[in-house]
Amino acid sequence: MTERKRVIIDTDTAGDDTFAILTALHFFNVEGVMITGGNVQFDQQVENALYTIQVAGMSGKVPVYKGYESPIMGLGESQHVTVQDVHGRDGMGDSFFENAIQFPEDGHAVDFLIKTVHENPGEINILAIAPLTNIAMAIKKDPTIVSKIPHIYIMGGTNNALGNITPTAEYNFYVDPEAAKIVLHSGIPITMVGWEMCTQYSIMDDHDHEEIEALGTKGAKFFKDVNKVVMKFNKTIHKLNGTTHPDTLLVAIAANEEIMTKSNVYHVDVETVGELTRGYSLVDINDRLGRTKNVRVCEEVNREAFKQALIGVLGSIK
Amino acid sequence: MTERKRVIIDTDTAGDDTFAILTALHFFNVEGVMITGGNVQFDQQVENALYTIQVAGMSGKVPVYKGYESPIMGLGESQHVTVQDVHGRDGMGDSFFENAIQFPEDGHAVDFLIKTVHENPGEINILAIAPLTNIAMAIKKDPTIVSKIPHIYIMGGTNNALGNITPTAEYNFYVDPEAAKIVLHSGIPITMVGWEMCTQYSIMDDHDHEEIEALGTKGAKFFKDVNKVVMKFNKTIHKLNGTTHPDTLLVAIAANEEIMTKSNVYHVDVETVGELTRGYSLVDINDRLGRTKNVRVCEEVNREAFKQALIGVLGSIK
Amino acid sequence: MTERKRVIIDTDTAGDDTFAILTALHFFNVEGVMITGGNVQFDQQVENALYTIQVAGMSGKVPVYKGYESPIMGLGESQHVTVQDVHGRDGMGDSFFENAIQFPEDGHAVDFLIKTVHENPGEINILAIAPLTNIAMAIKKDPTIVSKIPHIYIMGGTNNALGNITPTAEYNFYVDPEAAKIVLHSGIPITMVGWEMCTQYSIMDDHDHEEIEALGTKGAKFFKDVNKVVMKFNKTIHKLNGTTHPDTLLVAIAANEEIMTKSNVYHVDVETVGELTRGYSLVDINDRLGRTKNVRVCEEVNREAFKQALIGVLGSIK
Amino acid sequence: MTERKRVIIDTDTAGDDTFAILTALHFFNVEGVMITGGNVQFDQQVENALYTIQVAGMSGKVPVYKGYESPIMGLGESQHVTVQDVHGRDGMGDSFFENAIQFPEDGHAVDFLIKTVHENPGEINILAIAPLTNIAMAIKKDPTIVSKIPHIYIMGGTNNALGNITPTAEYNFYVDPEAAKIVLHSGIPITMVGWEMCTQYSIMDDHDHEEIEALGTKGAKFFKDVNKVVMKFNKTIHKLNGTTHPDTLLVAIAANEEIMTKSNVYHVDVETVGELTRGYSLVDINDRLGRTKNVRVCEEVNREAFKQALIGVLGSIK
């Protein structure tokens, strides 16, 4: 049996982040989970991550670290945008699960990341399924980690497509575009799965949900609970008939790159200044700018393979 | 027989603008042609428009007016971008045709537009196939024309898709985003055909070109000549296998809206400030911003109907 | 006797614009007055200019032309800022004078300016005491006027000093920074009198007002009436003990440059993009940027000479 | 004798930073020195700080910590601006002093700051004489330090006056405007000494330098050496006849607030977006914006008292 790859997850745990964590725990050696400000109230996100680890039966085996609670430029009066309307007040479909057994670690997520990377050079991949604040701040605090991180998988941005939080921007890039810019320009090899991949390939419709429910596992039950609120939100706001799984898709691709059936390496950058376009991700498909090709962009997904990966994960949690 | 609709064309005549003018002369009563700064050197554009009218056998029957030579914010040191590489040095595929018989009129295009609109309230539609400088400046000079213009058909922008002059922007909006903003916010009813419609539906490949050449008409010969340079450019830069006809598509749709098989009315705006996104057109498909729905956006084209319209025009010019 | 210089005034007539017009009528051959959107409601400004000409006993001798009612980028929802609080609802200290005898001319101010300049190349100076919309639009419409205008005197901007409409911007530059940019980069020789010159040298305090009132002339009476509201405003908002006369100072300097006791030619530009600094005027005193020195900036004024000029004007209107 | 106040210095040690450190060592209990990217090459700055402590005869008694080497948004291709032309290649007037005995500490400056503040709540003032990267990053990493820092003294920005690195911006704010914004909005009480205070009150001319040299101390010799390059720079670039001492002035004021003979509390913010004005500090003297008054701004200095403080420091170093 081949050795499992080692990863650190950076997450604003709510909704699909939970299934992404379950998927990562299933396929990877997860060295730790870092929480960053994003979807819902920060401490709730910490709790959600801890509870998700518990659902996977791994409480106490995967440390959870608190990171930055707000984006780099999230000043007093312009705090970052949370999206309780999407994921429920608890970010878990208003399930209000019992408290997790495990507690978060002492120490800052960024210091955990820096230390772990230095102790395991070339070993630790990053699964980034949240605003990129923690990762950017780690790079700024210790730029020498850059050459020791083999790969960052990023769920974020769009590839010349409609955004989700504004018409021009995807949520993770929008919340902290300065962080996204720092990470994109860092020199670390990056794979990006944009929002349009999620709307095209990750949607689970009513039929899919029935199929998953039929698994009858604890994992399937958890999936049903957490998706309660987002299912309604997607129908009314995004005109999508089902739940989207951007973070899970990202992790599934990281675990098995064959799920990504087409990709290309392009120059990718993010707008920080625009009046209408803050957080917009430029993907220079035709290389008009002639700048460094810094990101492998996912352009096509084997939807069935992804779905089977998800079913495999949820079915195995009993 | 129904009466022909009356239009004024605003064009930076080079390449596809010429076929668009021929198409407009075929289907509309063209009250006049306004030239705006754009594709190639200004006076060359004026000459190209006059020569195109001559090709249609209408010299002296359609007045041509000179308008703004550079975009609103085109200052001394940051003159607007011309694209001789796309269309040839003369904007006509390096054909260097003989001089036109007709001369441009005295008086400024903007004053011609204002006067014509006031004399024919509710009668004059605008076909905008260039940067929107002239039209914006007319609106600013005399805002009372707004209620007297029934419709502007605009070739410009993109609908959540890749740009052509930069990764984020289509040429006409990029050259004068301030003008685009003024026109989009004017309150005049607008139909917009974005660049992605052109790459999806307007491309004429080698087979199509052979079919057109086989017409054996003067129009077909002119089509072949003018397309010489752009054919090569598209293959190398835009990875497109053929010539694109954004301006002709726009005019064909204005002439016969059934060519546009799908459209919706959305809020559309343009970025003027962005570092990477100047000229980007925001199209708020899911109405996330809740702002005024000001533009009918073309979303699907009957390609065959468009091609037949073009063939009809070129075939009739003998 | 030397011949009087010929000028066109561009004004948003309210408050101090009126004394500036009186001063110009006193010292220059005024070829015409152009009205631009600014201080108060547009038609009120037109009326104020006509009435001011009447106060000078020159009704019918100086044509008044309507120009742009709003700044270049003044769109529907972001109309330009008027300042009725400063000058009274009528812009005349809530004096609500009787209607003027004279009417505005037909035709647009910009066309009047272009025509007059071409008919009198090198002869017509411009006194710009309002947002620069009209002048910028004339330059854009016909760039060939640039070489035929000997000088523009501009009241606007600040020279590394506090603004008046925002902390960073002076009103005329703030209202239409795009226009200011076009004019500053036009190549026309410019003299700029910034707001800080006005607060340092143009203030008329209670004692000065008594002195002027003692003239007992119609001009003195008019001065008292128009200043009623601004006197209060300055004390509470600008912490200034008296009335300011930026526009009059500008015209007085144009009439007699010896009133300007110190000036230097610097590179001057205007910020159009800033989040906090839109309309800020950069004056590169130490030539750090090494860019074209395009503006002679007034740096010191003989206050007594200015005051005597003003008294001379008001005393002569009987 | 009253107890000495406790401070941490944040510095990009070169030129005047050295005398500021000497001044702080003279008047305060200096808990530590943090180095941030700025004036010259980073490791040279670390060395300069260590050497300066040695000049004061305090080697080994004051820990020096390395902090952020580049500004928050200092990406690969747009590294921050250093100013070797101002201070010499070594930042010490091209003196190329021998190596310092002391070494920098392990651990990051920001962690040192956070730890020290938490261990001594309400005790540790900050003397900020460099770009504000370190301080901003500490606030972002642990926002709970905000309420435990009694005061930050900042040399930076301008109060409606000319900049020094660009016409619109002072160097420390220009290098990292995002950091300045974070600190200004943090809620920590701030005193700001802007660049115009330094040009008005801190200049030491040839006569002053002779007076200092006559002290005959090691401190005086050091002062002479380090000022060699900047003396020439100021004469040619800033048209200043002498050396400027912004950082020393800031520290002298922190040590004895009576040196600051006038100050007021204003709303202060910094432009991050402007095309011409990035790093510009808005000081809202007339409270036009009605926003939180967050900074006490130094408006007048007792120059003689400052000079005597400097002479006292340099004279005491034997």
Ligand SMILES: [Ca+2]
């Ligand atoms: Ca997430």
Ligand SMILES: [Ca+2]
């Ligand atoms: Ca065109």
Ligand SMILES: [Ca+2]
């Ligand atoms: Ca005025």
Ligand SMILES: [Ca+2]
């Ligand atoms: Ca410093």
